[in-house]
Amino acid sequence: MSKMKSGKLLVLLVCLNIITLGVIAAAPPTCPSNLDGKCGDSGEWEGEFFPGIPKIKYEGPSSKNPLSFKWYNAEEEILGKKMKDWMRFSIAFWHTFRGTGVDIFGAATKYWPWEDGTNSLAMAKRRMRANFEFLEKLGVERWCFHDRDIAPDGKTLEESNANLDEVVALAKELQGSKIRPLWGTAQLFVHPRYMHGAATSSEVAVYAYAAAQVKKAMEVTHYLGGENYVFWGGREGYQTLLNTDLQRELDHLARFCEAAVAYKKKIGFNGTLLIEPKPQEPTKHQYDWDAATAANFLRKYGLLGEFKLNIECNHATLAGHSCHHELETARINGLLGNIDANTGDPQVGWDTDQFLTDISEATMVMLSVIRNGGLAPGGFNFDAKLRRESTDVEDLFIAHIVGMDTLARGLRNAAKLIEDGSLAELVQKRYKSFDTEIGQQIEAGKADFETLEKLAMEWGEPKVPSAKQELAEMIFQSAL
Ligand code: XUL
Ligand code: CO
Numbered sequence: 001m002s003k004m005k006s007g008k009l010l011v012l013l014v015c016l017n018i019i020t021l022g023v024i025a026a027a028p029p030t031c032p033s034n035l036d037g038k039c040g041d042s043g044e045w046e047g048e049f050f051p052g053i054p055k056i057k058y059e060g061p062s063s064k065n066p067l068s069f070k071w072y073n074a075e076e077e078i079l080g081k082k083m084k085d086w087m088r089f090s091i092a093f094w095h096t097f098r099g100t101g102v103d104i105f106g107a108a109t110k111y112w113p114w115e116d117g118t119n120s121l122a123m124a125k126r127r128m129r130a131n132f133e134f135l136e137k138l139g140v141e142r143w144c145f146h147d148r149d150i151a152p153d154g155k156t157l158e159e160s161n162a163n164l165d166e167v168v169a170l171a172k173e174l175q176g177s178k179i180r181p182l183w184g185t186a187q188l189f190v191h192p193r194y195m196h197g198a199a200t201s202s203e204v205a206v207y208a209y210a211a212a213q214v215k216k217a218m219e220v221t222h223y224l225g226g227e228n229y230v231f232w233g234g235r236e237g238y239q240t241l242l243n244t245d246l247q248r249e250l251d252h253l254a255r256f257c258e259a260a261v262a263y264k265k266k267i268g269f270n271g272t273l274l275i276e277p278k279p280q281e282p283t284k285h286q287y288d289w290d291a292a293t294a295a296n297f298l299r300k301y302g303l304l305g306e307f308k309l310n311i312e313c314n315h316a317t318l319a320g321h322s323c324h325h326e327l328e329t330a331r332i333n334g335l336l337g338n339i340d341a342n343t344g345d346p347q348v349g350w351d352t353d354q355f356l357t358d359i360s361e362a363t364m365v366m367l368s369v370i371r372n373g374g375l376a377p378g379g380f381n382f383d384a385k386l387r388r389e390s391t392d393v394e395d396l397f398i399a400h401i402v403g404m405d406t407l408a409r410g411l412r413n414a415a416k417l418i419e420d421g422s423l424a425e426l427v428q429k430r431y432k433s434f435d436t437e438i439g440q441q442i443e444a445g446k447a448d449f450e451t452l453e454k455l456a457m458e459w460g461e462p463k464v465p466s467a468k469q470e471l472a473e474m475i476f477q478s479a480l
Contacts, residue, residue: 049114049130053397055137066398072408074139078415079370086369086411088379089404090142090182091135092340094149095353095385096396097127103388110391119152124167132174138400141179144230144381146187147217153191157209161216168220175224182228182379183274183310183338184221186213189234189282199256200236200249200287207252214256215263222269227377228338229264230310231257232276237283253287254301261306272377274310274337277326279319281351290319291329298335308337312383313365314344314351323361327368338378339365341403355384355403359480362410363417370414380407416479423475426468 059068074084101109114130116123128150135143147160151167154160188198188210196202198210214231221229236253238244260273275298277288288294291309298304309330313323321329323343330336343356356362369375382403386395417423433439438455441447 049133050137050393050397053137053394056139056397056401067394067401069401069405069408071405071412072401078411079418081374083408083411084141085376086366086374087404087407088142088182088375089140090144090379090381091131091138091140091400092381092383093131093143093145095383096134096400097131098149099385101386101388101391106388109388110386112393121152121163121166124151124163125170128167128171128174132171132179134396135179138397138404140400142182142227142379142381143179144181144183144185144383146185147213147220148187148190157212164216164220168224172224181221181224181226182381183230183271184217184224184226185230185232186210186217187234188213194235197233197235197237197249197283199253200233207256211256211259214260218260218263218269219267221271222267226271227379228272228274228310229260229269230274230276230338231260231307232278232310233286233288235283236288237280237286239284250287250297254297254303257301257303257307261303272337273307274378275307276310276312276315276340277319278312278315278351281318290316290321291326291333291335295329295333295335304335307335308378309335310338310340310378310381311336312340312342313356313361314342314353314383315340317344317346318349318351322364324364324368327365327372331368331372336368336372336375336378338375339369339380340383341365341380341407342382342384353383353385354387355382355399355406357402357406359406359409359413360476362406363413363476363480364410366407366410366414367417369411370418413479417476420475420479423472426472426475430465430467 053067057068058073059065059070061070063070072083072087074082076083078086097112099110111117112130114126116126131143135141147164150171151160151163154163188194193206193209194201196206198213199207201207201210218229233253236249238246238249257273264271264273275288275294277290277294278286279289280286288297291311294309295304298307311323311326311330313326316323316326319326327336327339341356342353343358343361344350345352345354356365382400384399384403386399390399434443438447438451442452
């Protein structure tokens with residue numbers, strides 16, 4: 001074959017491959033064959049969604065039962081508070097009930113038995129029933145949702161609102177007296193109308209549409225007894241500054257936040273408003289880059305006191321920080337409101353939303369939570385999804401169990417470190433020179449440069465002590 005011909009063949013093969021991938025990705029899920037006619041456009045579902053899965057119980061660290069907690073013992077007290085009150089765990093509806101395993105190269109890998117392949121209202125209701133059975137069996141009393149995860153978009157805003165109302169009415173009934181949303185939010189990033197952003201779109205009609213969607217999402221969160229409301233700026237950012245008025249977009253975002261505060265007060269919603277920072281993805285540069293950027297935005301626009309932050313661990317690492325850094329930054333600014341519990345992959349550069357299973361990281365997370373005095377009215381939302389290759393229904397349980405156990409283990413370890421006191425002592429010793437008279441004057445803002453210059457000359461070259469990093473790491477590790 002000539003060079004020319006083989007080149008053409010290669011192009012053809014690449015094209016065919018792209019077409020095939022496109023077809024696979026677009027193929028609608030089909031009704032599974034093992035459902036004995038239970039598939040169909042009906043909201044009714046006879047029997048259990050998770051037959052064979054018992055109510056998950058605490059069995060202790062020696063248990064080999066994958067469907068049991070080894071470290072999370074809801075009623076056990078740690079540092080004077082029940083574990084369940086430290087954790088306030090929540091399930092993310094979008095990952096657990098809308099996640100299909102689809103990625104940019106491949107089709108869905110998961111077809112849960114209750115799915116009928118449609119995005120109908122009846123299907124939405126059936127999924128909602130599955131959600132509550134899942135929560136019940138896992139012993140979790142909170143859940144989080146986007147408006148469009150739980151109810152299908154309609155042809156008009158009125159129709160979308162009506163769909164939402166119908167599903168929310170069922171959710172309210174299924175919640176009973178114990179279960180509540182940890183937070184609700186509006187999905188302002190999937191629909192093409194939001195391609196330039198929602199509150200930061202260059203198109204005023206999109207800004208208005210987003211406002212209407214948030215208004216409704218806040219109403220239903222309030223109706224369901226939600227404790228918080230989240231703003232994740234899905235497409236609030238830019239691709240290039242060449243076509244972007246940065247100042248105008250940020251001003252619009254601030255106006256949007258102000259209007260949300262006003263509406264929250266108007267409807268008597270007492271939940272906390274939370275901004276969820278993320279540096280990029282889907283836009284190249286998101287406005288709520290990290291905790292410090294979001295704090296500065298709130299400060300600049302006079303919104304401190306009206307908002308707190310929802311820190312997501314995978315977003316922290318995308319911003320080049322550790323989760324611990326983001327939690328501490330939020331905490332020392334009085335802004336730590338909630339945690340989206342997940343983790344990224346150190347070798348992958350995007351938001352993989354994995355369940356956190358690293359005990360050392362969980363211990364650092366829990367150190368921040370304890371220092372914060374807990375997270376209430378926030379909590380831990382499992383903004384985490386099964387790997388594409390994990391396809392059994394029981395994997396949904398196993399993933400949440402290991403996520404809950406990891407954080408519970410982190411809590412136990414952090415409590416050990418706090419009770420032991422050596423780490424705190426190491427830190428306190430490190431700064432002891434500031435406990436002197438002059439140190440106290442500096443901290444009180446009463447030491448001017450002339451005074452300090454005089455002292456520097458009197459003292460001569462400072463003797464700089466060791467930072468004791470390895471000792472700190474040794475103490476930390478002894479608690480794991
Ligand atoms: C996206 C993300 C969202 C928010 C809610 O990265 O974390 O799921 O938590 O919109
Ligand atoms: Co999140």
